[in-house]
Amino acid sequence: MTESITQVAQDIFQVQVPVPFPLKTVQCYLVREEGAWTMIDTGLQYAPARQAWAHAFQTLQIEPRAIRQIVLTHAHPDHYGLAGYFQEMTGAPVFLLDHEIEIAVFEWQADGEHMDMIARYFAKHGLPSSIGESVHERQMQVLAMVQPQPVLSPLREDEEIQIGAETYRVVWTPGHADGHIVLHRADGLAFTGDHVLMKITPNIALWPGLAPNPLKDYLDALNKVDRLNITPALPGHRAILYDLPARIAELRAHHAARLNDCVAAAQNCTAYQVCLEIFPSLKTVDELRMALVETLSHLEYLVAEGRLVREEKRVAQDQEVILYSAHRVPSN
Numbered sequence: 001m002t003e004s005i006t007q008v009a010q011d012i013f014q015v016q017v018p019v020p021f022p023l024k025t026v027q028c029y030l031v032r033e034e035g036a037w038t039m040i041d042t043g044l045q046y047a048p049a050r051q052a053w054a055h056a057f058q059t060l061q062i063e064p065r066a067i068r069q070i071v072l073t074h075a076h077p078d079h080y081g082l083a084g085y086f087q088e089m090t091g092a093p094v095f096l097l098d099h100e101i102e103i104a105v106f107e108w109q110a111d112g113e114h115m116d117m118i119a120r121y122f123a124k125h126g127l128p129s130s131i132g133e134s135v136h137e138r139q140m141q142v143l144a145m146v147q148p149q150p151v152l153s154p155l156r157e158d159e160e161i162q163i164g165a166e167t168y169r170v171v172w173t174p175g176h177a178d179g180h181i182v183l184h185r186a187d188g189l190a191f192t193g194d195h196v197l198m199k200i201t202p203n204i205a206l207w208p209g210l211a212p213n214p215l216k217d218y219l220d221a222l223n224k225v226d227r228l229n230i231t232p233a234l235p236g237h238r239a240i241l242y243d244l245p246a247r248i249a250e251l252r253a254h255h256a257a258r259l260n261d262c263v264a265a266a267q268n269c270t271a272y273q274v275c276l277e278i279f280p281s282l283k284t285v286d287e288l289r290m291a292l293v294e295t296l297s298h299l300e301y302l303v304a305e306g307r308l309v310r311e312e313k314r315v316a317q318d319q320e321v322i323l324y325s326a327h328r329v330p331s332n
């Protein structure tokens with residue numbers, strides 16, 4: 001076995017698949033059963049990722065037709081991108097939570113229409129147009145890295161699915177993605193996707209057209225997973241987790257502190273201005289777009305909680321911006 005392929009449990013192999021993002025790799029899994037394999041998550045459509053998979057197939061002596069099914073934890077590009085490519089190669093069905101299928105169709109199969117919606121949304125939240133253009137260009141590059149599109153088969157919340165020799169329950173964990181799932185089996189082992197990660201906090205993003213309060217969904221889903229006694233948790237990035245409750249407690253504390261920082265920073269300013277205050281050392285367009293949607297999920301959570309108010313303001317004939325400020329209780 002090589003560095004990029006690690007056996008992490010009986011018949012379960014973790015494959016490190018390179019991604020051209022700050023995270024560097026996404027961790028996908030191959031699960032063995034008698035004469036067949038399940039692939040969990042796929043990576044992006046670009047050469048280094050395809051090479052990593054070719055190497056894994058060769059090392060584990062997997063023939064493409066032995067892939068019985070492909071199961072995706074969510075439709076983010078680094079997990080979903082190669083699903084269509086592998087479906088063409090193997091003929092395997094690609095499973096995704098039913099709700100996430102609607103999102104995948106909306107995000108990836110609609111001729112870049114969603115990308116235009118995102119560009120207008122960023123402008124409204126104060127992103128300068130010069131940066132907006134590079135963000136849009138990047139979004140279009142990402143769109144190219146999720147082709148060809150797979151035909152998707154639905155999984156339903158709480159349904160059971162056979163992976164390898166074991167039965168897993170589909171646990172819906174919205175927040176990082178609206179239709180994110182954790183696959184959990186009775187002995188505690190689970191594939192946890194990007195729901196809980198070590199060292200980095202999963203990006204909780206507010207995108208136009210998707211769930212309006214993803215941070216609330218996320219905190220609720222952390223509570224749900226906290227009760228499941230999961231161990232080990234096999235994640236989409238970074239180290240395997242053996243003490244999920246401890247990491248969940250850290251993530252809760254992180255978001256509570258970040259919410260307070262957002263309240264302090266939101267003084268009649270745009271989400272972009274709050275974002276620069278919260279994340280002062282952003283270097284790349286990828287970091288910036290992720291930071292901005294992360295800031296927005298916190299700001300809108302605070303609006304829903306009544307701690308901030310949101311106001312639209314016309315700044316030019318055809319341009320409105322959205323401003324956030326702390327909610328002041330009127331004195332009388």
Ligand SMILES: [Zn+2]
Pocket residue numbers: 074076079176177194
């Ligand atoms: Zn993700």
